[in-house]
Amino acid sequence: xxxxxxxxxxxxxxxxxxxxxxxxxxxxxxxxxxxxxxxxxxxxxxxxxxxxxxxxxxxxxxxxxxxxxxxxxxxxxxxxxxxxxxxxxxxxxxxxxxxxxxxxxxxxxxxxxxxxxxxxxxxxxxxxxxxxxxxxxxxxxxxxxxxxxxxxxxxxxxxxxxxxxxxxxxxxxxxxxxxxxxxxxxxxxxxxxxxxxxxxxxxxxxxxxxxxxxxxxxxxxxxxxxxxxxxxxxxxxxxxxxxxxxxxxxxxxxxxxxxxxxxxxxxxxxxxxxxxxxxxxxxxxxxxxxxxxxxxxxxxxxxxxxxxxxxxxxxxxxxxxxxxxxxxxxxxxxxxxxxxxxxxxxxxxxxxxxxxxxxxxxxxxxxxxxxxxxxxxxxxxxxxxxxxxxxx
Amino acid sequence: xxxxxxxxxxxxxxxxxxxxxxxxxxxxxxxxxxxxxxxxxxxxxxxxxxxxxxxxxxxxxxxxxxxxxxxxxxxxxxxxxxxxxxxxxxxxxxxxxxxxxxxxxxxxxxxxxxxxxxxxxxx
Numbered sequence: 001x002x003x004x005x006x007x008x009x010x011x012x013x014x015x016x017x018x019x020x021x022x023x024x025x026x027x028x029x030x031x032x033x034x035x036x037x038x039x040x041x042x043x044x045x046x047x048x049x050x051x052x053x054x055x056x057x058x059x060x061x062x063x064x065x066x067x068x069x070x071x072x073x074x075x076x077x078x079x080x081x082x083x084x085x086x087x088x089x090x091x092x093x094x095x096x097x098x099x100x101x102x103x104x105x106x107x108x109x110x111x112x113x114x115x116x117x118x119x120x121x122x123x124x125x126x127x128x129x130x131x132x133x134x135x136x137x138x139x140x141x142x143x144x145x146x147x148x149x150x151x152x153x154x155x156x157x158x159x160x161x162x163x164x165x166x167x168x169x170x171x172x173x174x175x176x177x178x179x180x181x182x183x184x185x186x187x188x189x190x191x192x193x194x195x196x197x198x199x200x201x202x203x204x205x206x207x208x209x210x211x212x213x214x215x216x217x218x219x220x221x222x223x224x225x226x227x228x229x230x231x232x233x234x235x236x237x238x239x240x241x242x243x244x245x246x247x248x249x250x251x252x253x254x255x256x257x258x259x260x261x262x263x264x265x266x267x268x269x270x271x272x273x274x275x276x277x278x279x280x281x282x283x284x285x286x287x288x289x290x291x292x293x294x295x296x297x298x299x300x301x302x303x304x305x306x307x308x309x310x311x312x313x314x315x316x317x318x319x320x321x322x323x324x325x326x327x328x329x330x331x332x333x334x335x336x337x338x339x340x341x342x343x344x345x346x347x348x349x350x351x352x353x354x355x356x357x358x359x360x361x362x363x364x365x366x367x368x369x370x371x372x373x374x375x376x377x378x379x380x381x382x383x384x385x386x387x388x389x390x391x392x
Numbered sequence: 393x394x395x396x397x398x399x400x401x402x403x404x405x406x407x408x409x410x411x412x413x414x415x416x417x418x419x420x421x422x423x424x425x426x427x428x429x430x431x432x433x434x435x436x437x438x439x440x441x442x443x444x445x446x447x448x449x450x451x452x453x454x455x456x457x458x459x460x461x462x463x464x465x466x467x468x469x470x471x472x473x474x475x476x477x478x479x480x481x482x483x484x485x486x487x488x489x490x491x492x493x494x495x496x497x498x499x500x501x502x503x504x505x506x507x508x509x510x511x512x513x514x515x
Contacts, residue, residue, distance in 0.1 A: 040425065055483070056454045057429040253428055253455045319432045321452065343454055344431045373450070373457075 028073040029166050029231040037249055044252060045138035047074040052251035059254035060346040063217050064389075066246025067172030069238055070255060072223070073231060076140035077165045078147055081130040082156030089123065089131055091294050092150035094277065094286040100125050103189075105197045105212055109277055109285055110135075110143055111296025115304070116273040117280070119143045120265065124199050124212060132210070132225075134167075136267045150295060166231035170238060171221030171258075173389075174245040179211070179222050181241040185234075187211050191222065204230055216255065218262025219389055257343050260352065263313065263385025269324055269340045270311055270354055276304040279356070280311045281384070309337060309356035313386055314370065316351035316379035319344055322370035328355050329369040329376060336361045339370060345386060352386045353379070394487040401509035404461045407487060408503055415464050415500070418491040419451060419482065422513045427453040430482040435460070435471040435493055442468060444501055449492065451482060466497035 026047045028034070034041070039050035050071060052059060062068050080089055086098035095108035102125050110118040119139035124132040135143035144160045151158060170178055179191040187202030191211070194200055199212035207227045215221035226234055239247065256266070265271050270280055277286050277300065286300050316322060321344045328337030337357030345352045353370065361368060364383055369376040399407045405423035409416040424430065432452040442448045442462035449460035471493050475481045482490040504512065 051455075052428055055429050057431075060454075257454055320434075321432075323457070344452070346454065 026074070028071050029228040030071045030073060030168075030235055033232055033235055034071065034249075039249070039251060042252060044074060045136070045140075047137060049074055050249070050251040052253045053249045056251070056253040056257065057346050059248060059250035060257050062246060062248045063172045063219055063250055063254065063258055064347055065173065066248075067170055067174040067178055067221075067242060068217075068250030068254065069235065069242065069247055070169040070171065070250050071231075071235070072167040072169055073165075073228070074137040075167050076135040076137060076143060076160065076162040077167075077225065078133040078135060078144050079130065079159045079161050080133060080147060080151065080156055081127075081159070082154070083129055084154040085129050085131055085151075085156040087292070088151035088154035088156040089133075090290055090292055091154070092147055093121070093123065094294065094296065094300075095123070096287040096290050097123055097125070097131065102126070102128055103198050103200060105199055105214055107197075107285065109282065110146055111277070111286070111294075111300065112273055113295055113299065114273075115276050115296050115299025115302070117267075117271045117275050117277065118146055118273065120267055120271055122212075122214060124210065126199070126201055126210065139267060164228060165225055166228045166234075167223060167225050168231065168234055168238065169215055169221060169223045170242070170247070171215045171217040171250075172219045172247075174242075174247065175219070175221045178238065178242040178245050178247055181245075182237060184237060185209060185211070185224070194222075205233060209234075216262075216264055217258040218264070218385065218387055219258075256341075257346055260341050260343055260354065261345055261347055261385065261387035263354070263387075265311070265354070266341060276300065276308065279304055279308055307359060310359055310362045311340075311384075312337075312355055312357050312362050313382045313384040314339070314342075314353040314355050314368065314379040315382045315386070316353065316370055316377050318377060319351065320372045320375065320377055321351040322353040322355070322372055322377065322379065326373075327371040328357055328379075329371055330361060331367070331369075333376070336368065342370075347387050351377070351379075354384070357381070396487060397506040399487070399506060400503035401506065401512075402461065402463045402503060403512060404459075404463075405513075406461065406463055408463050410500060413496055413498075414469060415466070415495045415497050416491050417460075417463055417493050417495065418486055419458070419460070420509070420513075421486045423458065424483050424486045424490070427451060427458050427482075428455050429453055430479040433475050433479045433482065433492070435476060436468050438468050438471055440468050442466060442495060451479075460492060462495065463503065464495055464497040464501060465499065466495040468493055469496050470494040
């Protein structure tokens with residue numbers, strides 16, 4: 001999920017290097033902390049967010065081997081509450097939200113009536129009748145707007161609390177030890193007992209805080225939601241207790257390569273208004289056994305047009321990465337697909353990409369080519385994710 | 393340590409060190425920083441002819457691709473094989489071990505001084 005655009009590759013040296021923050025861009029409550037840490041910033045859905053602190057690769061490797069600390073305060077938190085909130089969300093979203101337990105989280109989709117993807121979101125059931133919907137920063141208003149319209153007929157309310165909340169993620173194998181070292185974070189469920197995609201609400205320095213065992217890196221990790229006013233002390237304390245565990249601040253560049261290795265889609269790359277969930281391999285996210293109607297149901301049941309492209313993983317030879325919008329070719333140089341995300345995998349050492357390709361060439365092992373700025377780089381279709389952590 | 397004030401620069405964020413009729417070319421620390429970790433460098437062949445302002449190579453980082461422009465007309469006399477093997481040299485020592493190509497030129501075009509380049513990047 002999350003994240004938007006990095007500067008277009010070839011535009012990098014010519015254009016983006018001379019960009020300067022413009023006054024109307026939004027700043028995280030942690031902005032000064034990042035400046036003091038020497039971060040480079042990127043525009044991200046109207047926010048100035050850290051793209052890296054020192055080295056993308058070092059930050060990436062730290063998350064795979066120890067831990068990284070991410071500021072995700074740009075993400076949108078939309079609260080849906082009321083006696084009919086569960087039914088309202090069953091109607092508004094693709095998953096069966098009424099079926100999740102209190103404290104549980106669920107990855108789901110906000111579909112358009114045409115079956116396309118308005119946004120991919122994580123829903124936390126914080127109370128029986130209260131849910132937090134975490135949307136991408138770039139889709140904040142689209143998601144909040146769609147939710148407002150869709151639940152109008154239900155006894156429930158929608159409140160966009162994005163501006164009041166900060167989100168800090170600790171990701172990596174050392175994240176549990178780091179969270180356990182943070183004595184000031186008081187949650188009723190011990191961090192080690194928190195299961196994957198479950199959450200617990202407690203307090204941090206006198207204010208409400210929610211901790212979820214969730215993330216977007218393919219590693220174990222926690223995401224902590226606090227009031228914006230508590231972001232700086234939380235970040236500072238986490239860095240203090242985390243340093244001994246190898247914790248480093250990590251920017252959006254490493255977040256993007258981490259999620260790519262983990263085969264996680266990124267809105268506006270793998271997911272768009274023109275993408276059916278089944279094309280993105282997210283057919284299972286849509287619950288067609290829900291008895292009631294939900295937005296997008298008929299379109300999803302009808303399915304995408306015959307021959308619609310499907311998302312695959314590509315592993316390429318050499319060191320040159322296919323990147324978003326690069327054509328995918330067959331042996332006859334016919335275009336059979338398009339790359340949506342790609343990088344030289346820092347963990348695996350070879351180029352990886354996600355691409356939409358014609359169904360006829362989507363079988364595992366199919367040999368294709370990526371047109372890397374004129375050079376046809378051999379690439380084969382491989383299973384997603386590219387990287388899976390060893391479960392201990 | 394290279395004295396950066398002794399180098400000349402281009403608006404494409406390259407530095408040029410002139411020694412006789414040989415121009416050594418690299419990218420600036422500013423550009424390396426903006427690119428992020430460099431993971432692949434594609435350089436022109438030794439002996440090839442390059443034309444000022446034309447793309448002669450690529451510098452890829454995890455997140456983006458930067459093009460290398462020839463700052464002068466001439467012939468490539470040497471490329472930095474060390475940087476091809478270890479692209480991270482572009483980040484760790486952009487003005488030194490991270491140099492990219494050497495070009496024998498006939499005429500040196502107008503380039504930017506250190507002061508002019510500093511003003512360009514606002515540093």
